Amino acid sequence: MGVQRQGRPDRIVPAWRGYVLLIFGIGTKESLLGVPYYVCETCGQAAAHRLLKHSRRFTLFFIPLIPLGVRYYDTCTYCARTIELSEQQIEAVTRQTNPELR
Numbered sequence: 001m002g003v004q005r006q007g008r009p010d011r012i013v014p015a016w017r018g019y020v021l022l023i024f025g026i027g028t029k030e031s032l033l034g035v036p037y038y039v040c041e042t043c044g045q046a047a048a049h050r051l052l053k054h055s056r057r058f059t060l061f062f063i064p065l066i067p068l069g070v071r072y073y074d075t076c077t078y079c080a081r082t083i084e085l086s087e088q089q090i091e092a093v094t095r096q097t098n099p100e101l102r
């Protein structure tokens with residue numbers, strides 16, 4: 001007849017021993033480059049457009065360390081149409097609408 005031991009084990013080994021806790025992820029910073037006013041090709045309304053820059057970075061313990069890339073977006077404030085722009089397109093638009101941003 002076997003005796004089953006119950007209760008406290010001989011050694012208590014914390015579950016976290018030997019492991020390192022890392023908190024990492026990808027963070028996106030959004031910055032507004034300008035709000036030009038022109039006719040939207042989708043809705044046909046003369047409306048303001050938000051020019052946004054999204055900078056993605058690898059983060060370690062919530063600290064941005066490695067840049068992963070930049071994307072530019074143009075969003076119509078009337079119909080919410082959003083298109084991605086290249087760096088050359090965003091430079092051309094900001095140069096036309098805000099010459100002081102050069």
Ligand SMILES: [Zn+2]
Nearest residue numbers: 040043076079
């Ligand atoms: Zn629109």
